[in-house]
Amino acid sequence: MERRALQLAVKKFKVAIAGNPNVGKSTLFNGLTGGRAWVGNWPGVTVEKKVGRIRVDGRYLEIVDLPGIYGLTAYGVDELIARNFIVEENPDVVVNIANAANLERNLYLTVSLIEMGANVVVCLNMVDLATDQGYKVNSEKLSQMLGVPVIPTVAVEGRGIEELKKAVVEAAERREKPAGLVNYGSKVEGEIGRLSEIVEKDLELARKYNSRWVAIKLLEGDSDVEDKIKLSPLSREILDQAAEAREKLKSSLGRDLEGYIVEKRYEFVSQLVEECIGVLVRKPITLTDMVDYVVTHKVFGIPIMLTALYMAFKFAFDVAAPLCDLIDWFFGCLLYDLAATLPGLAGSLLADGIITGVGSILIFVPNLAFIFLFLALLEDVGYMARAAFVVDKIMHKLHLTGKSLLPLILGFGCNLPGIISTRAIEDENDRKTTALACPLISCSARLPVYLVIAGALFSAYVTGVVWSMYILGVIFALIMATLFRKLLFKGPSSGFIMELPPYMRPMLKSIGIKTWERLKRFLFKAGTVIFIGVVAVWLLSITGPGGYLGVEALGEATLLEQSWIGVIGHGLEKIFTPMGWGWQASAALFFGFIAKEIVVGAMAVLFGVSEEGLIGAVSGAFTPLTAYAYMAFVLLYLPCLATLAIIRGELGLKYALFTAVYEFILAYFVAFLIVGIGTLVGLGG
Amino acid sequence: MIVMGLAKEFRLAEAEVGKTYEVVRLEGFGAVRRRIMDMGLVPKTRVKLINVAPLGDPLDLEVKGFNLTIRKSEASTIIVKEVGQ
Numbered sequence: 001m002e003r004r005a006l007q008l009a010v011k012k013f014k015v016a017i018a019g020n021p022n023v024g025k026s027t028l029f030n031g032l033t034g035g036r037a038w039v040g041n042w043p044g045v046t047v048e049k050k051v052g053r054i055r056v057d058g059r060y061l062e063i064v065d066l067p068g069i070y071g072l073t074a075y076g077v078d079e080l081i082a083r084n085f086i087v088e089e090n091p092d093v094v095v096n097i098a099n100a101a102n103l104e105r106n107l108y109l110t111v112s113l114i115e116m117g118a119n120v121v122v123c124l125n126m127v128d129l130a131t132d133q134g135y136k137v138n139s140e141k142l143s144q145m146l147g148v149p150v151i152p153t154v155a156v157e158g159r160g161i162e163e164l165k166k167a168v169v170e171a172a173e174r175r176e177k178p179a180g181l182v183n184y185g186s187k188v189e190g191e192i193g194r195l196s197e198i199v200e201k202d203l204e205l206a207r208k209y210n211s212r213w214v215a216i217k218l219l220e221g222d223s224d225v226e227d228k229i230k231l232s233p234l235s236r237e238i239l240d241q242a243a244e245a246r247e248k249l250k251s252s253l254g255r256d257l258e259g260y261i262v263e264k265r266y267e268f269v270s271q272l273v274e275e276c277i278g279v280l281v282r283k284p285i286t287l288t289d290m291v292d293y294v295v296t297h298k299v300f301g302i303p304i305m306l307t308a309l310y311m312a313f314k315f316a317f318d319v320a321a322p323l324c325d326l327i328d329w330f331f332g333c334l335l336y337d338l339a340a341t342l343p344g345l346a347g348s349l350l351a352d353g354i355i356t357g358v359g360s361i362l363i364f365v366p367n368l369a370f371i372f373l374f375l376a377l378l379e380d381v382g383y384m385a386r387a388a389f390v391v392d393k394i395m396h397k398l399h400l401t402g403k404s405l406l407p408l409i410l411g412f413g414c415n416l417p418g419i420i421s422t423r424a425i426e427d428e429n430d431r432k433t434t435a436l437a438c439p440l441i442s443c444s445a446r447l448p449v450y451l452v453i454a455g456a457l458f459s460a461y462v463t464g465v466v467w468s469m470y471i472l473g474v475i476f477a478l479i480m481a482t483l484f485r486k487l488l489f490k491g492p493s494s495g496f497i498m499e500l501p502p503y504m505r506p507m508l509k510s511i512g513i514k515t516w517e518r519l520k521r522f523l524f525k526a527g528t529v530i531f532i533g534v535v536a537v538w539l540l541s542i543t544g545p546g547g548y549l550g551v552e553a554l555g556e557a558t559l560l561e562q563s564w565i566g567v568i569g570h571g572l573e574k575i576f577t578p579m580g581w582g583w584q585a586s587a588a589l590f591f592g593f594i595a596k597e598i599v600v601g602a603m604a605v606l607f608g609v610s611e612e613g614l615i616g617a618v619s620g621a622f623t624p625l626t627a628y629a630y631m632a633f634v635l636l637y638l639p640c641l642a643t644l645a646i647i648r649g650e651l652g653l654k655y656a657l658f659t660a661v662y663e664f665i666l667a668y669f670v671a672f673l674i675v676g677i678g679t680l681v682g683l684g685g
Numbered sequence: 686m687i688v689m690g691l692a693k694e695f696r697l698a699e700a701e702v703g704k705t706y707e708v709v710r711l712e713g714f715g716a717v718r719r720r721i722m723d724m725g726l727v728p729k730t731r732v733k734l735i736n737v738a739p740l741g742d743p744l745d746l747e748v749k750g751f752n753l754t755i756r757k758s759e760a761s762t763i764i765v766k767e768v769g770q
């Protein structure tokens with residue numbers, strides 16, 4: 001009882017954060033919540049959802065970060081999510097972040113939000129940039145004209161955050177909805193009035209939605225609002241009236257209504273800007289234009305982009321290498337040896353299962369951390385948008401967008417950051433396509449496999465053979481991406497209509513938070529799956545159809561052949577008969593599922609040789625043709641467990657399974673073709 | 686009646702780098718058209734073609750004080766006329 005009374009005493013408010021992309025939503029969200037947030041996806045889609053809770057003056061605020069949007073149409077997934085959240089969940093306050101340095105376009109969204117009937121508090125962010133650029137925004141005047149509070153902030157420095165919190169709580173308690181803002185002219189206003197009157201006759205509709213907003217959306221021909229109206233008993237009357245009004249206005253205005261309405265909204269925004277912005281100085285050429293001239297230059301643009309990405313990569317790997325070695329040593333030698341001194345099963349479970357498992361997760365961390373760091377840096381500075389701009393034409397030819405390039409390039413280092421970075425692609429179809437094609441790019445973990453096999457069988461041509469694997473990976477990634485986009489994730493290209501944000505000084509804190517968030521995602525989403533996988537393989541190695549084999553099986557080829565792994569290896573050998581791979585090579589593929597580089601070590605164990613003796617064993621087990629097919633198979637056959645886990649985390653289990661299946665079929669098909677065609681033209685034997 | 690030298694109308698995709706234009710009307714339809722409008726490319730708005738990507742597409746425009754990228758295929762649905770500086 002007491003507890004309940006307490007709960008009742010504490011008021012809870014739901015607060016949504018809305019704004020254009022790149023205006024500082026995430027920064028503000030972190031500033032408000034102190035970085036503590038629950039991160040997930042919006043139901044049914046792969047758009048990120050962040051929720052955090054704070055206490056202000058004895059009230060709880062639940063803060064939801066909405067996707068970055070430019071408008072509130074029914075066309076874009078992001079816009080629909082934001083819009084539906086505001087209409088259906090009815091947050092107490094919508095904090096609309098507007099970029100003070102780019103007010104005109106930002107206020108368009110503000111006006112749309114207010115028109116929707118949201119209880120808006122405007123957070124006028126980046127006032128420091130505006131001042132730098134020679135603007136001064138009169139926030140009192142703006143507040144007066146909009147009829148909602150306007151709080152100037154500099155989110156990166158935490159300036160204005162306390163004032164904003166106070167304004168949010170005040171607005172939540174007040175809960176008043178401002179009236180219509182934009183005057184659409186007498187003809188249209190007349191129809192809006194008539195329509196909203198009918199809408200209000202349905203009390204249920206009137207309670208849920210702002211009737212003026214519904215009327216305007218119906219005049220704009222908004223399909224999603226029409227669907228909502230269809231549920232009303234008065235739907236017939238409302239929709240007929242709307243259709244009639246649209247026809248009438250179309251002929252009396254002599255133009256399309258949707259365009260007219262948007263234009264009027266922008267006219268109002270222009271008025272706001274004219275009255276509220278004072279120009280202090282005019283700067284002729286901005287730094288942004290100058291830098292853009294170089295990085296998007298006709299000749300230098302693409303080389304600069306490739307160099308930048310390559311350096312980011314190289315640096316990330318070089319810096320991370322000693323750390324990776326350290327982790328490897330710590331888990332692989334120190335802890336492993338310690339645990340292995342424990343007798344019997346317990347020692348093996350600890351050493352070969354748990355420690356190897358945790359080690360194989362943590363070994364990724366330094367590389368990922370540095371790659372994410374660089375990504376965040378390039379993103380925050382504003383370069384990423386330019387990189388996409390520079391290559392969009394090529395990617396568009398393949399039915400993708402310029403933004404798909406980065407994930408694919410990152411894939412060369414490791415598929416994981418590649419897939420995680422697809423979050424930056426707004427179009428859901430493009431995002432899924434890119435994420436599913438990314439694992440075909442040959443990551444660095446596959447290199448050791450190529451090196452051993454090519455070294456054993458193609459001694460003079462190792463470099464060429466290894467290169468051909470990388471090229472094969474790119475070709476298949478692009479082919480599959482094109483196929484997916486055309487067959488699986490159909491739908492028109494959403495174009496390349498986006499902002500090139502001005503270059504900005506990177507902020508350490510914002511980069512740090514971004515890096516940590518992505519890393520955390522990897523640790524929690526992939527970590528558990530990898531761990532379970534490693535332990536499962538361990539179990540399959542020490543047991544077999546005959547029962548428990550003992551942990552010795554992990555180091556002895558003859559015993560291992562009796563284990564489930566041996567059984568699976570022999571089973572796979574049958575499937576791979578056309579390619580002529582022995583059971584050892586086939587079973588090694590199974591281990592490669594954990595991480596591709598393990599294939600090498602597993603082969604050594606399975607052939608019963610040391611890693612030094614492996615070259616000899618391998619050259620006896622393959623012909624050049626079957627070896628080449630094997631390498632192609634390793635390139636394509638299955639994403640590693642961590643990659644699958646991340647696909648599951650980003651796109652869902654369905655897509656993770658789909659990736660595993662399509663890649664396996666593709667790999668089999670390609671290996672089969674290589675051996676088949678090779679034999680036909682006389683390369684076999 | 687005010688008689689002006691009627692500026693020639695043409696498509697934004699045919700614009701020249703460094704010149705400023707005024708949007709006359711938008712052709713096209715659906716999501717892309719609406720997105721273009723929401724980004725501020727509505728009739729009577731001024732646009733300047735700042736730059737073209739190295740491979741000739743997309744375009745980098747200046748609209749309402751910010752830089753907007755748009756593909757040529759989308760730009761060809763936007764009818765503009767030249768304005769004097």
Ligand SMILES: Nc1nc2c(ncn2[C@@H]2O[C@H](COP(=O)(O)OP(=O)(O)O)[C@@H](O)[C@H]2O)c(=O)[nH]1
Pocket residue numbers: 019020021022023024025026027028068125126127128129153154155156157380381504506507510
């Ligand atoms: N100068 C300045 N930069 C800011 C401010 N708020 C955010 N930023 C920077 O703007 C960029 C985009 O911020 P972010 O929070 O990721 O924007 P979002 O896309 O809306 O989530 C980051 O580089 C931030 O560091 C501000 O008030 N002033």
Ligand SMILES: [Mg+2]
Pocket residue numbers: 025026027
């Ligand atoms: Mg963000």
